[in-house]
Amino acid sequence: PLQKIEAVFFDLDGLLADTEDLHLQAYHIMAGHMGIAPTTEYLQSFFGAATSKNVSRIMKEFDVTEHSFEDMLKLRYDSYHTLVKTTPLYPMEGAETCIKIIQENSMRRALVTSSIKEHAVSVLENISKHISINYSLIDFFDVMIFGNEIKKLKPEPDIYAEAAKRVNIKPEKCVVLEDSETGVISAKKAGMFVIAVPNIHTLNQKFDMADMVVSSLLDVAGMDFMK
Incomplete structure (x- = not known):
């Protein structure tokens, strides 16, 4: 074929x-704001799926209720974009x-x-x-x-x-x-x-x-x- x-x-x-290290860093920044500590292995299982799906999954699986999905997704997006703009890729x-x-x-x-x-x-x-x-x-x-x-x-x-x-x-x-x-x-x-x-x-x-x-x-x- x-x-x-x-x-x-x-x-x-x-x-x-x-870029995968930057994605990991951005997830860790977001997780820190949520007061949770997912392992790198857990976060690696996300690679390939859309960020919005992943943020939703983290909030559900770690029972994060004191933050809104929209705020956490924005934090995750902004953290990643800042890293992309300031780190040689x-x-x-x-x-x-x-x-x-x-x-x-x-x-x-x-x-x-x-x-x-x-x-x-x-x-x-x-x-x-x-x-x-x-x-x-x-x-x-x-x-x-x-x-x-x-x-x-x-x-x-x-x-x-x-x-x-x-x-x-x-x-x-x-x-x-x-x-x-x-x-x-x-x-x-x-x-x-x-x-x-x-x-x-x-x-x-x-x-x-x-x-x-x-x-x-x-x-x-x-x-x-x-x-």
Whole structure:
């Protein structure tokens, strides 16, 4: 199935950009305000799902009642955005190689992220400063789809189905690169070929639905469909 690929879809956090530590820090800041202390392992199970879902889950599971969901979500968003704007962010291993190869061939490419637009754009602007290509990554993508544009987020297929529609390529001709179980499930439900690229934070998630599991984007860069 990898012979007839016409589009590549990238997740952002933990796949293209090394942002997972900042997400963890932002959750810990929020948890501190709530007066709770979730473990890093507990928080790592959130990676791949939308922040709003995760904040709601924490408040429910830790029985947080003295703070409003809206205030805590805003705190979590603001903490993360501040970190993104003040911390140098780097591409994940192999991301730059993949981008350069795809830039030279005619495949369509989309960014498909659960992050809200404002955060994702800041991340792309940040890593563009630490990558040896002479344009912004924002200009690399034909299409960018953000979490705040779609009602049903990953693990539902809607966001990937929308990506295929916007690049005008059939789902079975799209390959998806994902670092989380939630993202893999979403893309498989949308009928796409999915390559899982787990990172240090998502290694313990389940990737049995993925068509392939590789250790980094360098492995993807060497695949035939990229040529």
